[in-house]
Amino acid sequence: MKTLIVYCHPYNKSFNHAVLTAVKENLIQNKRDFNIIDLYQDGFNPIYDREELRLFHEGGTHDPLVKKYLTMLQGATTIIFITPLWWNSIPGMLKGFIDKVMKEGTGLSHTVSKTGIHGELTNIKHTYVLTTSTSPKFYLRLFCGNAIKKIFINQTLRQLGMQDRHWLHFGCITNSSLARRQKYLSKIEKYHFK
Known part of the structure; x- marks a missing residue:
């Protein structure tokens, strides 16, 4: 597995980086x-330039990181995204990752037919x-359209073929106490990632 x-x-002293460390510790402890x-x-470049767009329908790319990342995705059975939410959505860097790396074509990330998108990353x-975000999870769900769950998780990732999708959120990051942060990190270190 x-x-x-x-x-x-972008910042290695962020709480997101602490979450990354906790996830790595969890995975190491569980071998x-x-x-x-x-x-x-x-140094991933999330910008979709003309040449990248021209190569899209051929499943091609001129960015070596795109090839590397797609190979890594095809070899994984579990994926863990760690990201802040900025302005109620994923950062442009992560959106660019989805835009550029998810290539159309049999054996790539998805195929398109008359009935819609078929995910290849099964x-x-x-x-x-x-x-993480400055907003609490209930605010994102009730007042911001629940975009992360509805669009990113239940549409985009599902359409790509990714299964058994879960969302863990740490909200109110700006005003959170050290004790609350440590409790969350401890939860992540013990979380059962399948």
Whole structure:
């Protein structure tokens, strides 16, 4: 069982980085094999240029990181996204990852037919999205349209074939106490990632 972590935060002293550390500790303690895609550290360019768009329908790319990332996705059985929510949605860097890496074509991330999109990443049996934000989870659900759950998790990731999707959120990050943060990190260290 291979786990892939997709980490999206530019600052290595952020709470998201502490969440990444807790996830890694969990996987090490449970003797799980894992790889990490660190979008900022890798210098991933999320911009979709003309050449990338031209190559899209051929399943091609001119970005070597796109090829590397797609291969990593195809080899994973579990995926864990770790990202902040900025302005009630995923950051542009993570959106660019989805836009550029998810290539149309048989054997890639998805195929398109007359009846819609068919996800090719069915090898990913378990999907986890770990987010942080200044807003509490109830606010995101009730007053912001629940976009992360409705669009990113239940539409985009489902359409790509990713299964058994879960959302864990740490809200009110700005005003959270050290004790509350430590309690959450302890929960992540003990969480049962399948």
